[in-house]
Amino acid sequence: MLDCIVVGAGPAGGSAAYHLARRDRQVLLLEQAQLPRQKACAGGVSPQVARWFDCDLRSVVDHGVDRLRFTWKLGDPVEAELPSEEPFWMVRRDRFDHFLVEQAANLGARIEDGAAVTAVSAEGDGWLVTVGDRAYRSRTLIAADGARGPLAQWLGFPSQKRRYAQACELDVPLPARPDSTAHFEFGLVRNGYIWVFPKSDGYSIGIGTFRGNDATDFRGLLETYLAGFGVSADLDRIVPHPLCVWDGSQPLHRGSALLVGEAASLTDPFTAEGIRPALLSGMRAAEAIDRAIAGDRNALAGYSRTIQQEWGDSMAWAKRISSVFYRVPNLGYQIGIKRPTAPQRMAQILVGELDYSDIATRVIRRLTTGFLPGMR
Template sequence: MTGERVYETIVIGGGPAGATAARRLALAGRHTLLIDAARFPRPKACGGGLTGNVQRFLDFPIDSVVENAVTETLCMFRGRRTILLKPVGLNVAMVRRDLFDHLLVKKALEAGANLKDGTRVRRLERKNDRWRVETTKGAYESQTVIGADGAAGRTGEAAGLRREKRLGIALDCEVSVPRERFERFKRRAIFDFGIVPRGYGWSFPKGDRFSIGVGTTEKHFPEAREHLRLLIARHESLRGAKVLDTRGAPLPFWKGFEPLARQGVFLVGDAAGLVDPLSGEGISYAIRSGILAARFVDEKISGGANAEGGYTETVEKEISRGFAFALRLAEIFFTHPRLCYFIGVRSISVNNVFARLISGEIDYAQLYEELAASFPGRVYRALKPVLKRWKAA
């Protein structure tokens, strides 16, 4: 095999997780190859909402690709009981994924990583302590591999990791509305809870259009298109909107603690199932895991004996422990959406706590503590009329 086909590490997938890992490894001086089936800039089904941690984790500014900032939310339950909320400090950057991901890939190249895009990985094989990565454009070899091939990726399986996944589904589309209407609503995200079973619908302003979607933690979602149509028909800001593009994709929700690395293969982002089980957010976790994987891959190449175990443990500590709280909240929320909507979503104090989570000021463990402290009184107040009726009967 020629020199240009042998690398210290090969990153499969150039989304936020893979591009970040490739940049960090190249900056560390590692001979890195980034492979992606698509050609950049490439589209990706996504709301494009970035939490505060995204900019915090990245080592370069992303302002050039931020289209708008969301500062208020219009929440509703099945199109009714609407409430406009302006949580303190809410500021969600909205991006188009084709442009955002392209920026991240360019930053990986700038750092010295090599890119083969338009190249699909077909097979991953272990050969004499190395990995042979067979692609549509020939084979490559490396000591370590980063599996960043997203929700439908096969790298994990090939390395004997994550044989079972917990896949939900999301469908989104872009719609254009008259300019003056967009201007009126350009800082507003809309959330419709209860519109889909075990999920929600959203509308995010982006550039000069809205990104509308519905997502669920359920495995099957046959009425997704119908729900999406309903969402568009219901909302003032979207009435008469022209639907430009509709895309569906699996959402690999976090399902529990599990090994994420083995024999020099490290899984990151969606390929590692690092999607928030409550909100469906995945970009900041993709980036965070990309950074962590780069650190442990670097250690592995330097001869570290337990880099794989170290990676799994660190992801557990820095990401998945928070997901365990999110999963608990998701169970409560999706089992009792109406009750949670009235006592939680409509409450400005609950929204303020979530705004702090979104900005990266607090993590899920702190959020859970704050909610648990304020909830007993709230639950009591919400149930008071029911208790009264029960006593009177």
């Protein structure tokens, strides 16, 4: 019997398989797509994640960002240098995610792609995982199957706490390598923003909304923005993708099964950052399973607590900031982004040097008093 089956080969599943294989655990990683697989994503990653891996993740960094530029309806710009020594990473998800899977395989993990899990059921002390007409047995299970994956529901985790954001992304090739500025536009989109991130051979351009379920004209908004930005792109290709954003603390363990990454709704509800929490949760899940197999009965419950402490506490503040900021974004922009220190703080959050809890009370106080007549 295997020690663990990991379902999904995104950053959460790749990280879990890597850290389990590194501890000599027998792990099988099942991915429904053919690897390397494409993933719609802007690919911005905090360099902070490098310290969680022995392998050289920097070898798959495509470009770096050391400057942020914010605008409101294409005007009123604010710029900031990133404070960290190392630029914010820009990665290509097919390469980045696959690199991690290959590293896990080098350490002994078994990888099967084109393997869509069709059912899971508890069997004795472990799990029976079905892929079409094949079945695999394991002592533990990690659901890393992302925002659209079925495992959380199949495993009986409460589904009512799933909150969805949505985002579209497209790559726009350029004849020359763009500079190292990431652009964020807040005024055109209700409850969200447009981004332009530099890649080695062009831009990743996208749009996301984080609150409410209103139908958003992503295509029309991007058309307006790109005309102002001076770039043309074929917008026929854009499709909205769901993101499971953090919406409150919830147990991430059930029996000997754990949820990681977007399957655990860990994505930042203010910025949509999901790669860092996916890598973190994959690593912490692997550590917990390693301890559980070694006999620690509290290890899996400890995983839920650890993620809450190391990520959820900060996300609780991100959720509050998001709800205040996106409710009245013009005020949010004036009070939250245009303050002299604000872009620096935002940059520090993105690279992982600051936690939302370090700035949240002040930011929320400024934003909420900004709404009150006579208080600005």
